[in-house]
Amino acid sequence: MLKYGGITLNTALYNFFTICWNQGSIPKNFKHAKVVAIYKGTGETADPASYRPIAITSVVIRLFEKLLKENLIESMGVNKLPSTHQFGFCQQRSTHDAIFRLMATITDTYATAQTHNKYVPVVFIDISKAYDKVWIDGLLYKLLKLHLPPNMYFFIRSFLTSRTIQVVHGGTTSSQRTLAAGVPQGSILAPFLFTIYLHKITKNIHKNTRMSLFADDIALQPTIAGTYRHLQQSLKAISKYAQKWKITFSKKKTKLVIFRPPALHNIRRRTQVHQLPSALKIANFNIEEADEYTYLGLTLDKNWSFIPHLKQITNKAAQTSYMIQRLIKRDRLLSSLGT
Secondary structure, eight states, X not given: OOEETTEEHHHHHHHHHHHHHHHTOOOGGGGXXXXXXXXXXXXXXXXXXXXXXXXXXXXXXXXXXXXXXXXXXXXXXXXXXXXXXXXXXXXXXXXXXXXXXXXXXXHHHHHTSOGGGOOEEEEEEEBTXXXXXXXXXXXXXXXXXXXXXXXXXXXXXXXXXXXXXXXXETTEEOOOEEOOSOOOTTOSSHHHHHHHHHGGGGTTSOTTEEEEEETTEEEEEESSTTOOHHHHHHHHHHHHXXXXXXXXXXXXXOEEEEEOOGGGTTSOTTSOOOOOSSOOEETTEEOEEOSEEEETTEEEEXXXXXXXXXXXXXXXXXXXXXXXXXXXXXXXXXXHTTO
16 A cells, blocks of 8 residues: 555545545646647648647546546436437447437438428537537536535536646647636546536427437437428527527538438439428538538438448458558568567
């Protein structure tokens, strides 16, 4: 057992956690993060957007978060969070459940559609820098509404506010900056806090539309085929919620895919399968139509053929096979040289 000054490590940590919990406060040094920029592999090396920031935070506070997590989940359950629309970071729910729900809804909508209305428009919504731009005061307000135990609320408030970062790159450290928004990257509590923040985005959507969320990945589709009216009404409600809670959407990554059942694949190209009356809109921009979209790792194409997804799988398999062959050849060469 590690000891310092006659006190064991677990006793020291227990005393420290107890003081933080009772005071509802965390020392400033434990709210500081050093950020390492990892090159994504694409883009100009001089462009900051070509790098993925990885925040290195206090191990001690992450341990305290782990102890607090179950209590927070329990308080969320009392308040009926997360909703049935949310599949991210939920017990007994996964990406497979979210994908199945989306595909089942599209298939069921096909089955109940009239002959001339057999198409289903689905909007895939991307939140810009979702975790990094969470409005902290707004999140604290939502936490107050959950009526958390006072110690838990004050601890989380201290945990979220007055956080600082420094970027470390090539042996050089930037000046220290205070974060004005966002939940801590790499934090154990961050996904649950984000779920609380986004929870009521589904509240005012039209009854004939269905929304599926996996953390910040959002899919919105009508439950009646061949109509855009209900979809636009729901997009309007989402836009209103986003404006109130300072949420922004990515125009580049938010897309509309209009799915058709396999029975219509052989219809001649000149036949009008669907006609978009006017561009669907979210926030302050029109949503672009795409032929396919990758949702939670599954590439869905408008013809419901899954060919693009199968091509991706075979390409990845071919690349992996090539790398394995190279390693085998290298090992054989080294063996022949007696090394």
